Amino acid sequence: MKRAIFFCLLLAGCGDFSLEYVVNKPVITPEHFLSGQRSGTRVITDRDGYVRGAYPVTMQCELAGALAGRCIEEIIEPDNKKRSETYQYTFKYHDLKPTEITRTNGTEQLEGVVSGSIIWMKGQGKVPGSDKTAKVETRIHMLPLSEETFYQVDQFRQFGFAAGQVTTIWKRANR
Numbered sequence: 413m414k415r416a417i418f419f420c421l422l423l424a425g426c427g428d429f430s431l432e433y434v435v436n437k438p439v440i441t442p443e444h445f446l447s448g449q450r451s452g453t454r455v456i457t458d459r460d461g462y463v464r465g466a467y468p469v470t471m472q473c474e475l476a477g478a479l480a481g482r483c484i485e486e487i488i489e490p491d492n493k494k495r496s497e498t499y500q501y502t503f504k505y506h507d508l509k510p511t512e513i514t515r516t517n518g519t520e521q522l523e524g525v526v527s528g529s530i531i532w533m534k535g536q537g538k539v540p541g542s543d544k545t546a547k548v549e550t551r552i553h554m555l556p557l558s559e560e561t562f563y564q565v566d567q568f569r570q571f572g573f574a575a576g577q578v579t580t581i582w583k584r585a586n587r
Contacts, residue, residue, distance in 0.1 A: 440529050440554040442503040442513060445562065446473045446481030450582040454487065456540045459574045464540075465490065469580060479503050515550070522550055529554040539568050539575050546570040560584035 450471045456464045467490070473483040481501040488494055497517060503526065504512045510527035515535075524533030530553050537548035546568045553563045562582040568575040 440526060440531060440552075442481065442501065442511065442526055442531075443475060445531065445552065445554075446475055446483065446501055448473060449585040450562070451585045452580050452582040454578060454580045457577045457579070459576055461577075464576075470585070471582065476500075479505075519545065520548065522548065524550075529556065537566070537568065539570070540578055544570070544575075546575045 450473070452469050452471070453466060454469045455466045458464050467487050469485055469487050471483050471485045473481055475481045479502060481503075483499045483501070485497045485499070486494055487497075499515050499517045502514045506512070510525035513524055513526050513531060513533060515522045515533055520535060520537035522533035522535035522537065524531065526532075530551055532552075533550045535548060536545050538544070539546050547570070548566055548568050550564065550566045555561045555563055560583060564578075564580040564582060566578040566580075568577065
């Protein structure tokens with residue numbers, strides 16, 4: 413019995429587990445996220461968490477200079493109506509701080525940082541299914557097992573209360 417316990421402790425000690433890897437790897441860069449074509453599924457929930465729609469989406473991104481990029485998202489709604497959104501991204505690298513990033517389009521401006529495997533932005537944006545604007549927090553996570561898959565959550569708040577959420581799973585198209 414003592415040998416079994418010793419053997420288990422020995423194996424556990426020889427394993428290579430790094431908390432730093434879990435927190436900081438894989439590392440997302442704006443250039444990696446803002447290049448290529450992705451397809452995905454978008455789920456919209458209301459302020460109470462009820463699903464109000466699920467749509468296929470595509471995103472075509474390209475770098476526009478050394479510190480900028482542009483993404484065009486196309487959403488196909490249930491009535492086969494296509495809707496398109498264009499987002500402009502700018503980013504700024506720092507030696508000792510996380511990378512700054514800004515995302516704008518006609519109805520929103522978000523600012524934030526790129527750190528580890530997350531792009532995290534806050535600002536004002538249009539509430540899904542409404543003409544109203546609200547505070548929005550966007551987090552784009554690179555999934556740790558696949559550097560080609562991203563999980564995006566846009567949370568909307570009005571007057572301090574939840575106003576809806578948009579969740580999108582992005583996967584690199586045809587690579």
